[in-house]
Every structure is written in C-alpha cells, then in structure tokens.
Amino acid sequence: MTPEEIRELERAIGEIWEIAGRVGLEPYPVHFELVPASIMYEFGAYGLPGRFSHWTHGRAYQQIKTQYDYGLSKIYELVINTNPAYAFLLENNSVLQNKLVAAHVLAHVDFFKNNAYFAHTNRSMLETVSINAERLRRYEFEHGQKAVEQLLDAVLSIQEHIDANPRLRVTPPEPPKRRSATPRPYDDIFALGEAKEDPPPPMPRKLPPQPEKDLLLFLADHAPDLEPWQRDVIHIVRAEQLYFLPQMQTKIMNEGWASFWHARILRELDLSSEEYVEFARLHSSVLSPSKRSVNPYYLGMKIFEDIERRWNEPSPEEREKLGRTAGQGLAKVFEVREVDNDASFLRNYLTKDLVEELDLYLYKLEGDQWVIAEKDWEAVRDTILAGMTNFGQPYIVVEDGDYRRGRELYLKHCHEGDDLDLEYADKTLKYVHQLWSRPVHLETLVEGKHTVLKYEGQHGRAIAGVK
Amino acid sequence: MLPTVSLSKSDWSLHRKGPIDQARHNERVKEAIKDSLGDIVSQESIITSDGKKIVKIPIRSLELPRFRFDRGRKKHAGQGQGGSKVGDVIGQEAGGQPRGPGKGKQAGEMPGIDYYEAEITVDELAALMFEDLGLPFLKPKGRALVESEEVRFDEVRKTGPLSNLDKRRTIRQNLMRNARAGRSGFGGLQNDDLRFKTWERRVKEESNAVVIAMRDVSGSMGEFEKYITRSFYFWMVRFLRTRYTQVQIVFITHHTEAKEVDEDTFFNLGESGGTKVSSAYQLALEIANERYPASEWNTYPFHFSDGDNWGEVDNQRCLDLVKALLARSNAFGYGEIQEGGRRSPSTLMSAFGQIRDPQFIGVTITKKEDVYPALKQFFSTRDESGLAAVAR
Numbered sequence: 135m136t137p138e139e140i141r142e143l144e145r146a147i148g149e150i151w152e153i154a155g156r157v158g159l160e161p162y163p164v165h166f167e168l169v170p171a172s173i174m175y176e177f178g179a180y181g182l183p184g185r186f187s188h189w190t191h192g193r194a195y196q197q198i199k200t201q202y203d204y205g206l207s208k209i210y211e212l213v214i215n216t217n218p219a220y221a222f223l224l225e226n227n228s229v230l231q232n233k234l235v236a237a238h239v240l241a242h243v244d245f246f247k248n249n250a251y252f253a254h255t256n257r258s259m260l261e262t263v264s265i266n267a268e269r270l271r272r273y274e275f276e277h278g279q280k281a282v283e284q285l286l287d288a289v290l291s292i293q294e295h296i297d298a299n300p301r302l303r304v305t306p307p308e309p310p311k312r313r314s315a316t317p318r319p320y321d322d323i324f325a326l327g328e329a330k331e332d333p334p335p336p337m338p339r340k341l342p343p344q345p346e347k348d349l350l351l352f353l354a355d356h357a358p359d360l361e362p363w364q365r366d367v368i369h370i371v372r373a374e375q376l377y378f379l380p381q382m383q384t385k386i387m388n389e390g391w392a393s394f395w396h397a398r399i400l401r402e403l404d405l406s407s408e409e410y411v412e413f414a415r416l417h418s419s420v421l422s423p424s425k426r427s428v429n430p431y432y433l434g435m436k437i438f439e440d441i442e443r444r445w446n447e448p449s450p451e452e453r454e455k456l457g458r459t460a461g462q463g464l465a466k467v468f469e470v471r472e473v474d475n476d477a478s479f480l481r482n483y484l485t486k487d488l489v490e491e492l493d494l495y496l497y498k499l500e501g502d503q504w505v506i507a508e509k510d511w512e513a514v515r516d517t518i519l520a521g522m523t524n525f526g527q528p529y530i531v532v533e534d535g536d537y538r539r540g541r542e543l544y545l546k547h548c549h550e551g552d553d554l555d556l557e558y559a560d561k562t563l564k565y566v567h568q569l570w571s572r573p574v575h576l577e578t579l580v581e582g583k584h585t586v587l588k589y590e591g592q593h594g595r596a597i598a599g600v601k
Numbered sequence: 602m603l604p605t606v607s608l609s610k611s612d613w614s615l616h617r618k619g620p621i622d623q624a625r626h627n628e629r630v631k632e633a634i635k636d637s638l639g640d641i642v643s644q645e646s647i648i649t650s651d652g653k654k655i656v657k658i659p660i661r662s663l664e665l666p667r668f669r670f671d672r673g674r675k676k677h678a679g680q681g682q683g684g685s686k687v688g689d690v691i692g693q694e695a696g697g698q699p700r701g702p703g704k705g706k707q708a709g710e711m712p713g714i715d716y717y718e719a720e721i722t723v724d725e726l727a728a729l730m731f732e733d734l735g736l737p738f739l740k741p742k743g744r745a746l747v748e749s750e751e752v753r754f755d756e757v758r759k760t761g762p763l764s765n766l767d768k769r770r771t772i773r774q775n776l777m778r779n780a781r782a783g784r785s786g787f788g789g790l791q792n793d794d795l796r797f798k799t800w801e802r803r804v805k806e807e808s809n810a811v812v813i814a815m816r817d818v819s820g821s822m823g824e825f826e827k828y829i830t831r832s833f834y835f836w837m838v839r840f841l842r843t844r845y846t847q848v849q850i851v852f853i854t855h856h857t858e859a860k861e862v863d864e865d866t867f868f869n870l871g872e873s874g875g876t877k878v879s880s881a882y883q884l885a886l887e888i889a890n891e892r893y894p895a896s897e898w899n900t901y902p903f904h905f906s907d908g909d910n911w912g913e914v915d916n917q918r919c920l921d922l923v924k925a926l927l928a929r930s931n932a933f934g935y936g937e938i939q940e941g942g943r944r945s946p947s948t949l950m951s952a953f954g955q956i957r958d959p960q961f962i963g964v965t966i967t968k969k970e971d972v973y974p975a976l977k978q979f980f981s982t983r984d985e986s987g988l989a990a991v992a993r
Contacts, residue, residue, distance in 0.1 A: 169613055189625040190626075195620075493681035518678045552670040
C-alpha cells in the first residue's frame with residue numbers, strides 16, 4: 135500500500151469505528167498493524183504472535199504459505215483477543231479489502247468483549263505466550279532441544295483434552311477426620327464409657343475421585359515420573375489451549391457475527407461504485423458455501439439475519455404464544471451474541487426453513503465416493519450440533535490413575551455414537567504412555583463392542599463382548 | 602487520551618520464526634524418510650528413473666496423532682447450491698484428496714488427508730541413504746598416485762631457511778625502508794627486510810578402489826531375481842559415485858560364460874542359459890590381477906545370483922576362486938536372491954559357509970524390502986574384527 139493509501143485506510147478505520155459504535159458494537163480499543171504476507175502466515179500458523187517454537191507450527195506455516203503462493207487461499211485478517219485488541223492486515227491488500235477486514239475485525243473484538251464464554255480469557259495473552267516461549271527456550275537450553283520437542287510432541291497430541299469448566303468440578307469429599315494418631319494419656323479411660331466403635335473403613339484410594347476430563351491437568355499433577363519442568367510444560371500448553379477454547383466453542387457465531395456486521399458497516403461507508411463491486415465480490419467469496427463442509431461465515435451470518443427478521447416481524451402465532459412484539463430484532467441479536475455458544479446457537483436458531491434454504495445436507499463415504507445421505511433437517515441440525523459437542527473432539531475422561539493398584543492409567547472414551555479412529559488412538563496412547571510412564575488403557579466401543587486399547591511398551595487390544 | 606483505534610506499519614524483516622520452525626519440520630520429514638528407507642529404496646518407480654526425477658513419498662508419521670473419530674464412517678455436513686438430493690455424489694475419495702479451505706486454523710476440518718507427501722529428488726534420497734554407509738575395510742592404497750603431490754610456493758613470510766630467500770622482495774623491502782628514511786638506493790640490509798618464500802604441500806587424496814559387479818543372467822533368474830539385482834546395483838553404483846569420485850566399476854555378466862560389459866548392457870541385459878558361476882569369478886580374478894594390482898587398488902567383487910549353479914564341481918571351483926579373490930580383495934560380497942525365502946540356502950551358499958574370513962559378506966534377499974538392509978550389510982564401514990557372513 136502506498137502512503138496515500140495508508141492514510142486513506144487510516145481515515146476509513148476511524149470512520150468504521152464510529153459506525154460500529156453507532157450501530158451498537160462495543161469493541162475494545164484496536165490496534166491495526168499492516169504486515170507482509172509472510173508475517174501473516176506465521177501468525178496464522180502459530181495462532182498468536184510470539185508463541186513457542188515447534189515443528190508443527192512450522193508445518194502449518196509451510197502449508198499456509200504454499201496455499202497462498204499457489205493462490206488457493208489467503209488469510210485476510212488475524213485478530214487477537216486482548217485488551218487492547220491487535221489486528222493484522224495484509225499490506226498488499228487493496229484499500230477496500232482492508233476496509234472490509236477492519237469492519238470484520240471490530241465485530242470480532244466486540245464479540246470477544248461481550249460473549250459470555252470469553253469472560254475469563256486472559257486479555258494479556260500476547261505477553262503470556264512470549265513468557266511461555268521464553269520458558270520453553272530456557273528448558274531447551276537446560277535439557278536439550280530434543281527432550282523439549284519430544285515432550286511437546288506428546289503433550290500437543292492430547293492438547294484438546296482439557297476442561298473448559300473447571301469451576302464446575304466437584305471437589306472431592308474430605309476424608310473423615312481420624313483421631314489423633316498419637317495416643318494421649320487417659321485415652322483408655324475416656325474410651326471406657328463409649329460404645330466400642332469400629333474404626334472407619336479406609337477410604338478407597340480412588341484417583342481421581344470422579345472421572346476427570348482435564349487429562350492435561352491430571353497428567354501434570356499426577357504423572358508419576360515427570361520432572362518439575364516437564365509438568366510446567368504441560369501447564370503452559372494447557373493454559374494456551376484454555377485461551378483458544380472459547381474461540382473453538384464459538385467459531386460459527388463469531389465468524390457469523392463479524393460477517394453480519396462487516397456487510398452493514400461497509401454499506402454505510404461512502405464507497406465508489408468500483409469499490410462497491412469489489413466489496414460485493416469479496417463478500418460473496420468469503421461467504422461461498424462449500425460442498426464438503428459448512429462455511430461458518432455463511433451459516434453464522436444467515437442465522438443472525440434470520441433471528442433479526444423473526445424478532446422484527448414475529449408471526450401471529452409467535453406474537454400470541456410467546457408474547458413477542460415487533461421490532462425486537464437487533465436487541466435479540468445482541469442478546470444471542472452475549473449468551474450463546476455454537477452448540478446452543480445452532481440448537482436454538484437453526485430452523486427447518488434455514489436448513490432447507492441453505493441446502494444443507496449430510497454426506498458420507500460409500501465405496502470411494504462421498505455421497506449425500508440425508509436431507510432431513512433435524513438429522514442435519516443434530517449432526518452439525520454433534521460436531522460442536524466437545525468441539526468435535528472425542529470426550530475422554532480419566533477413570534483411574536491407580537488402575538490394578540499399580541498406578542496404571544485407565545482412560546475412558548464416553549462413546550456418543552461415533553467410533554474412534556483406532557490407528558490414531560493407538561498412536562496417541564503411546565504418547566500418553568510417554569507422559570504417564572506406566573501402562574495406559576483406553577476403554578471405548580468399537581462397532582458396539584466394548585474394547586480396551588492398551589499400551590505398555592507395546593500395543594494390545596482386548597474386545598470383551600457386547601456391553 | 603489514547604486513541605481507541607490506530608494503524609501502523611513496522612519493519613518485520615528480521616522476524617523469522619516461521620521459517621526456522623519450517624526448517625525443523627523439513628528435518629523431521631527427512632528423519633521420517635530415513636525411517637522408511639527400506640520401503641522406499643525398493644520402489645520400482647525410483648529405480649527406473651534417471652535420478653533427476655522427483656519422487657513423492659507419502660509419510661504418515663509427520664502428523665501428530667490425536668484421539669479422533671473414524672472419519673470414513675462418519676456423516677459430515679455440507680452445503681449445496683440449492684436443489685441437492687439424497688444420493689448425489691459430491692466427491693471422490695482416494696487419489697483425489699479433498700483439502701480444507703485452509704483459513705488458518707480451519708484447515709483440517711475436512712475428511713481427507715492424514716499424510717504428508719514429501720517431494721525429494723533421487724539424489725537427495727541417495728544422500729540420505731548413504732549417510733552412514735561406506736566401503737568396508739578400505740585401506741590407504743595407490744601410493745604411487747598419491748605421491749603426485751604438488752608443491753606450490755604461495756606465501757611470503759619474514760622467517761624461513763635462507764635457501765628460500767625471496768631476493769626480489771627482500772631488495773624491495775630494503776629500498777622501501779631506505780626511502781622512508783630519506784636515503785635512496787640499496788644498502789644496510791637488516792633482518793626486517795628479509796622475505797622468504799614458503800610453500801604448501803598439496804596432497805591429492807586418492808583412494809583407489811575398484812568394484813567388480815557380477816550379475817547372473819542365466820535362465821533361472823526370474824523377474825524378481827532380476828529386479829532385485831538391478832535394484833541393488835542401481836543404488837550401489839549411485840552410492841559409489843556419490844561418495845567415491847575415484848572409484849572404478851567393472852561390470853560382468855555371466856551364464857555359463859562370463860563377459861565384461863558396459864554399464865547400460867549390464868543393467869538391461871536379459872539373457873538365458875545354464876549357469877556356471879565360476880566363469881564370472883575367473884574373469885573377475887583375471888581382470889583384477891591384470892588391471893588393478895592389489896598393492897594399489899582396494900578391490901571389491903560383488904556377485905548376485907539365485908544360487909542355482911551347475912553342480913558341486915563348479916561350487917568347489919567357486920570356493921577356490923572366492924578364496925583367491927579374497928586374498929587380494931578388501932571384501933567379497935555375495936547376495937543370494939530367493940523369492941519368499943522358500944528354499945534352504947543353495948549349495949553355492951552352503952559351500953561359501955566354509956569361509957571363515959570376516960571379509961566375505963554373504964546376504965540372502967527374500968523380498969524387496971531386503972535391498973536396503975543388504976546395502977547396509979555390504980557397505981557398513983568396519984574394521985578387521987567386523988562381523989560378516991550374516992545371512993539375514
């Protein structure tokens with residue numbers, strides 16, 4: 135961008151900020167930074183600037199870069215949930231492209247600030263990840279690059295298995311107070327009058343007391359042989375993952391929200407007709423549907439638009455039964471942005487009409503062809519929803535950290551209809567074993583059969599009939 | 602008041618984290634390739650290539666595994682342009698790998714690829730393969746050639762033997778010093794004026810080695826046997842030329858008769874007829890004695906065969922000839938190819954079993970994947986105590 139273009143963009147960003155405020159968005163202050171494409175792919179690959187080094191980040195960098203170089207895809211924007219927020223714009227984008235991105239960004243930042251699921255995110259995460267990266271560098275220096283990489287390989291392979299709601303965790307009951315171990319004088323006399331009490335049965339040594347979803351936390355706290363620095367690495371990965379979690383929980387909403395608003399804000403800007411054509415083209419390319427996946431930008435935006443319409447012009451039935459009054463569209467949209475996540479958003483607002491209008495379907499593999507298998511709206515909605523449950527990750531809990539009384543680890547996959555990829559499960563279990571350093575087991579269902587995978591230096595698999 | 606919104610542009614040219622981690626990723630790719638060299642080495646498409654070609658190697662292990670669902674058996678949601686029907690085909694699996702739209706973290710949402718396809722040239726592959734390989738029992742030889750070192754006077758110092766005094770430079774130094782002192786002309790020579798030529802002795806490293814590659818082209822050699830032989834020699838030749846610029850290779854084919862052939866013929870010949878292995882060994886010994894005296898050459902005869910020989914008499918002759926060859930060679934390599942390992946060792950291999958010399962290296966190959974281990978067996982640098990004759 136030329137200096138004049140930069141000034142033009144700066145002016146437009148000021149205007150966009152004003153419009154955003156006028157329509158009711160309340161973003162944190164935002165600092166925009168113009169960066170070259172290489173920096174953009176890098177931040178995209180790492181999720182955040184300054185994050186720790188790992189070859190998987192390099193791999194992501196290479197993939198994004200290749201896709202960009204071949205013109206297959208382009209990251210337009212990257213916005214960081216901090217206060218003040220940071221957003222990165224591509225310096226070789228056109229002014230109009232960056233105007234659209236700026237409007238999109240402000241809506242994202244508004245979402246970060248106001249959606250309930252982001253309420254507890256670390257708003258100075260940029261500093262935190264830099265400190266984390268520095269700590270990992272120090273560990274590399276102290277323990278060798280190889281040791282840190284091997285540890286990270288294992289930890290990152292299970293990084294999704296954390297608990298988003300640790301506050302809901304039930305605290306284990308206190309073990310009953312036992313009498314003071316050292317006998318006091320006259321104990322025997324005091325005891326004379328009392329009924330001979332059976333000593334309380336020893337508490338079953340259960341670890342964890344309840345099934346534990348936060349596998350990372352459990353390993354950091356209880357893995358028998360890890361060194362303190364290794365536990366710290368697990369905590370680092372876990373903390374960063376916790377930061378990303380609300381973004382995974384609200385992808386459709388967040389992208390939908392940003393798209394909903396960038397369109398409106400841009401329409402309020404004074405665009406030349408050329409710019410308007412460019413805007414229309416870009417807008418529709420961002421929102422184009424995909425045969426093989428659901429475009430979160432499109433689906434989310436359509437749902438928000440639908441909510442606005444339905445609350446603006448309620449049907450006679452809705453007026454009567456639900457007492458809905460006309461003209462509440464925007465108020466409702468803002469309320470949804472505050473209280474929902476993707477799962478509740480889709481469950482509550484993806485209607486039959488929308489599924490049909492958007493031509494959503496389910497497809498599956500038949501032979502070597504992917505074929506449309508289902509168009510029933512509830513089946514479609516429920517499948518998309520199922521994909522949202524636990525962010526599309528298998529729900530795995532720690533059942534027992536002292537299995538067979540030998541500190542073996544027993545994990546359980548809470549099977550909800552979909553089988554695990556066993557090849558991957560075996561490989562991942564090997565990594566869990568690396569961290570736990572004793573035999574590890576994973577209970578699941580394979581084609582309805584109760585199956586336990588295990589790794590104790592080598593793989594084993596037991597199928598124990600239909601449960 | 603702080604601005605609520607701002608725009609800036611900095612210099613990012615020193616920011617290089619992504620490329621550094623990318624390099625580490627590439628290293629991991631190479632490690633993964635190295636781990637699966639055994640499979641890769643025996644791939645037909647590579648051996649028939651000219652070496653410049655880029656081969657694509659799928660590597661599965663580069664993905665960090667996760668607990669995930671079995672994608673092939675799951676229903677996924679997608680979106681049509683309107684009017685889609687149950688039963689419509691929306692894509693093809695296998696070969697045509699679907700890819701995610703790749704918007705940052707979004708990339709992997711699709712059912713599809715779990716493997717990474719590394720691209721590598723055959724030469725790079727060879728370099729990876731040969732990293733740990735070398736000619737066994739290699740000895741410094743060929744002194745006569747090595748003596749052709751050259752002496753070059755290419756430096757000037759202030760000290761040295763008087764015989765190397767550089768008179769011209771010394772006089773010049775003296776004149777300059779005098780000039781600085783305001784005098785003209787030569788005179789009053791001091792130690793500081795002296796300049797000496799020094800020289801460097803450049804030794805051209807020569808490791809003279811000859812490899813005698815013998816190939817059984819008799820009728821009993823089936824497709825598999827021929828393939829293995831070609832495959833082994835393909836890598837061997839490539840290896841030798843990569844690592845030892847001075848190595849010479851003699852190509853011999855044999856059925857009942859042996860003859861020396863050029864490289865092309867060696868790789869492409871498909872003859873038939875009976876087998877008399879001794880003919881090849883006889884020719885190898887003659888060539889070695891005539892052209893590659895043991896005092897100057899490291900000699901490595903290699904022979905690949907299915908072990909089907911003419912008879913006990915010839916086996917005995919082979920044994921004697923191998924002993925004669927061993928006496929003047931650094932190592933003798935015999936590879937016996939038995940598809941599927943269906944038989945017990947051939948009578949030829951059994952005869953070789955009497956050899957106790959660690960410099961005899963015998964290997965049995967029963968499947969394609971054995972080619973790389975065989976290469977490692979033959980070309981692991983070892984000392985005199987090195988083990989040999991380990992048949993798989």
